[in-house]
Amino acid sequence: MQTSLAPYGYTDRIEQLYQSNFERPCPARVVRVDKNRVMLATTDGPLHVAFPRLDEQCATGDWVQLGTNSENEQVIAGVLERSSLLARKKAHDPLSGAQVLAANIDVVGVVVPVDRPISHNRLERTLVAAWDSGGTPLVILTKADLSNGNDDVVSQVIDQAAGVDVVTTSAELGDGLEELMPRVIPGQTLVLLGPSGAGKSTLINALAGRHLQDTGDVRVVDGRGKHTTTSRELIPLPNGAVLMDTPGVRGFALWESDAGMEAVFGDIEELFADCRFQDCRHGPEPDCAVQAALAAGRLEQRRWKSYLKLQRELARLDRQHDEVAKRQYGREWPKIVKAQAKARRQPSPPG
Ligand SMILES: Nc1nc2c(ncn2[C@@H]2O[C@H](COP(=O)(O)OP(=O)(O)OP(=O)(O)O)[C@@H](O)[C@H]2O)c(=O)[nH]1
Ligand SMILES: [Mg+2]
Ligand SMILES: [Zn+2]
Known part of the structure; x- marks a missing residue:
């Protein structure tokens, strides 16, 4: 195995990833992203390259393939598939999308x-x-x-x-x-x-x-x-x-969440199954399991409010994604929505 990148987390798994993606792997890891350039750890030591002009931008921690441009300068030629990705919503700009941290x-x-x-x-x-x-x-x-x-x-x-x-x-x-x-x-x-x-x-x-x-x-x-x-x-x-x-962050606006909300608020979501009505809004409806838990002190008011606030935030994001997609895809949009809904209904493949 290529060992000079080992201090930056180059493992057998990463090596295999390169080998299955590139005929001639030229691995490097993004150590830092500055305004106009990216610092990489390469097999020949640290290297600064210009911020890549790729469809997909790179972030600190990315594994990238090095290449050369027409001026024979070293550039980032591709970003490898990520095993994990931490993102938040960009601040102050409702439509600008996710900021990859x-x-x-x-x-x-x-x-x-x-x-x-x-x-x-x-x-x-x-x-x-x-x-x-x-x-x-x-x-x-x-x-x-x-x-x-x-x-x-x-x-x-x-x-x-x-x-x-x-x-x-x-x-x-x-x-x-x-x-x-x-x-x-x-x-x-x-x-x-x-x-x-x-x-x-x-x-x-x-x-x-x-x-x-x-x-x-x-x-x-x-x-x-x-x-x-x-x-x-x-x-x-x-x-x-x-x-x-990382620099301290003041707020952490959520981007997308599925597993995360379930992991942190799973106990609350479990309560919903015990409400009398399937479409209970957990307000004044009779036999609402959430209201019962709040009254009995089994669910903290603060946590419930916090859950509702995050759900509203995520719902707003969903609407914004829809707006952006509508603009991007124009008349194709309804077809795409249908295709996505169909994909969601289908069970995910095993593995
Ligand atoms: N008493 C005490 N002080 C600490 C401890 N850890 C950090 N500090 C002090 O807290 C202050 C801030 O620490 P930093 O490590 O710069 O904090 P940071 O989270 O990196 O902050 P940013 O880089 O601004 O995001 C410094 O004055 C540290 O000396 C600790 O365990 N005990
Ligand atoms: Mg610091
Ligand atoms: Zn309810």
């Missing part, structure tokens, strides 16, 4: 700092997106040394994580690192997601055992805080695992 990640670390009140809404959203990415979510509590012995925070998070493993760390004290490390085995990629100042870069430095990423005090200048990390970047660890540092 990271590709080919095995573990999605949802970083929750315990030095401030937990944002349940953010945690839920990030968990939904993590499930939908195809990676395995892992909740990482940070700054445990600043929690004032507040076990409440930890138990609240465990409660909300709905079966996702929770690891408590303090980069300051070096606590929890030996618990975290076995979660990312050699060849795997772990992305860290969380608010600015959560300690993502500090944790990466602690895991790497040296200062690789700049870290910074949390300064609230304009209510937006100050982001120390400004781009998503792959960082190889000595044990052969790969970490991805």
Whole structure:
């Protein structure tokens, strides 16, 4: 096997993927995407290339095929099929589509700092997106040394994580690192997601055992805080695992969700089967299982509201997709809708 890319997660599986797609594989992994150029890890070391003009754009973590253009410059000639993809809706632009945050990640670390009140809404959203990415979510509590012995925070998070493993760390004290490390085995990629100042870069430095990423005090200048990390970047660890540092995100607007909503809110969706009416809207209808659970305190008001809000957001997105497709396909649109509906009715192939 080609080993010089091993620190960036080049495994037998990736090698086979290249061999089945290209006659002459020329592998590289996207380490960072800047405004006009992309930094790659190649078999000959780091390489900067222009942002590719492909139908499909590349993201940090992508495996790409290198080629040359007519001027004999090295370029990205193709993007390999992704094993997982973390995306969110682009901010401030309702129709602009998805922003791909990271590709080919095995573990999605949802970083929750315990030095401030937990944002349940953010945690839920990030968990939904993590499930939908195809990676395995892992909740990482940070700054445990600043929690004032507040076990409440930890138990609240465990409660909300709905079966996702929770690891408590303090980069300051070096606590929890030996618990975290076995979660990312050699060849795997772990992305860290969380608010600015959560300690993502500090944790990466602690895991790497040296200062690789700049870290910074949390300064609230304009209510937006100050982001120390400004781009998503792959960082190889000595044990052969790969970490991805990301800039703190303020919000996490969902893109598409199916498995994610079910994983995080499955207990709520199960209740629907017990409502008297199949089309119950879970309001004033008689014998509504949701209202009964709320009244009995078996379902938290906050979680129910949060669920409804995310569903509305996803429904709005669906309508927007439809609008865009309508414009794109014009009169072909009704046919496409029918074909899609038919495809959905058909059982998916085994495997
Ligand atoms: N006490 C304590 N402070 C920590 C710990 N981890 C991080 N910090 C501090 O928290 C601040 C922010 O840490 P960063 O690692 O820069 O946070 P970040 O999540 O990378 O932030 P962005 O890059 O802006 O997204 C720094 O001043 C760190 O020294 C910890 O475990 N304990
Ligand atoms: Mg950072
Ligand atoms: Zn109901």
